[in-house]
Amino acid sequence: MVGDLAEKTSVRAVLEIRKAGESEIRVMTKSSTVDLVTKTDERVEKIIIGSLIKEFGEGTHCFIGEESVAKGEPCILTDKPTWIIDPVDGTTNFVHGFPFVAVSIAFAVKKQLEFGVVYSCLEDKMYKARRGKGAFCNDEPIQVSDVKDINKSIIISEHGTDRSPEKVKKIFSTMQKILCIPVHGLRGSGTAATNMCLVATGAVEAFFEIGIHCWDIAAGAVIVQEAGGILLDVDGGPFDLMSRRMVSANNDVIAKRIIKEIEIFPAARDDATPEKK
Numbered sequence: 709m710v711g712d713l714a715e716k717t718s719v720r721a722v723l724e725i726r727k728a729g730e731s732e733i734r735v736m737t738k739s740s741t742v743d744l745v746t747k748t749d750e751r752v753e754k755i756i757i758g759s760l761i762k763e764f765g766e767g768t769h770c771f772i773g774e775e776s777v778a779k780g781e782p783c784i785l786t787d788k789p790t791w792i793i794d795p796v797d798g799t800t801n802f803v804h805g806f807p808f809v810a811v812s813i814a815f816a817v818k819k820q821l822e823f824g825v826v827y828s829c830l831e832d833k834m835y836k837a838r839r840g841k842g843a844f845c846n847d848e849p850i851q852v853s854d855v856k857d858i859n860k861s862i863i864i865s866e867h868g869t870d871r872s873p874e875k876v877k878k879i880f881s882t883m884q885k886i887l888c889i890p891v892h893g894l895r896g897s898g899t900a901a902t903n904m905c906l907v908a909t910g911a912v913e914a915f916f917e918i919g920i921h922c923w924d925i926a927a928g929a930v931i932v933q934e935a936g937g938i939l940l941d942v943d944g945g946p947f948d949l950m951s952r953r954m955v956s957a958n959n960d961v962i963a964k965r966i967i968k969e970i971e972i973f974p975a976a977r978d979d980a981t982p983e984k985k
């Protein structure tokens with residue numbers, strides 16, 4: 709029921725994004741001049757939350773949505789049934805017409821992710837997974853790759869929207885070290901949700917990033933795990949959805965090899981009190 713609804717809602721969101729992409733896009737900024745947002749991000753989030761509230765009634769479920777949080781709503785994951793939403797993951801891509809843009813909707817109960825749907829709008833691929841029930845792309849089962857040799861892997865990372873020189877230096881130093889292991893290649897689609905689905909389908913072996921938010925990765929987290937992959941913190945500890953750091957990989961051999969090279973830099977937790985952000 710929850711899954712069907714998430715799927716139905718994601719289809720509505722995708723139609724809206726595709727339609728908006730045909731006319732002129734007015735671009736605004738959030739935390740920095742490269743952290744872009746559009747009216748479509750805001751409208752699509754309202755559509756998603758509105759249709760879920762219509763179904764479940766006001767006050768029964770909680771919502772963590774990228775654009776609501778940007779406008780000051782709390783970003784705290786409690787035990788209550790909670791929807792975690794990125795209406796347009798890959799806003800920069802959307803603005804530029806770079807063809808990877810996804811809607812990401814996840815559902816958690818008691819802080820446990822139960823269901824995730826990532827709809828890659830322009831590729832027309834709907835990825836979905838329910839805890840314990842496998843992962844699918846357009847209803848076909850998907851599975852991570854079985855590569856264990858890092859020298860035969862493709863790794864994805866992103867550089868995010870925080871361009872302070874010391875962070876960018878660490879990001880590129882990490883990428884340089886991984887590239888020179890050597891791996892077959894380094895990639896990045898510009899959307900964390902899509903990157904995680906690429907891990908889930910076996911197109912790449914891993915995706916890691918520091919600075920992502922819970923709404924970028926919540927749905928992808930269910931999809932990667934249900935496709936047989938793993939999630940870890942960038943220091944090798946357990947994955948923490950609110951920590952803004954994550955390694956998703958096909959297996960722990962690949963994950964741990966990458967973790968050896970990651971230069972960690974601080975990123976304020978999603979659920980940090982405002983004065984700590």
Ligand SMILES: O=P(O)(O)O[C@H]1[C@H](O)[C@@H](O)[C@H](O)[C@H](O)[C@@H]1O
Pocket residue numbers: 774794796797798799800866867868869898899900901917919920924
């Ligand atoms: O802000 P949106 O929803 O487009 O998402 C983000 C991406 O998902 C990141 O991987 C990516 O690194 C960027 O931070 C990007 O902002």
Ligand SMILES: [Mg+2]
Pocket residue numbers: 774794796797798900923924
């Ligand atoms: Mg996002």
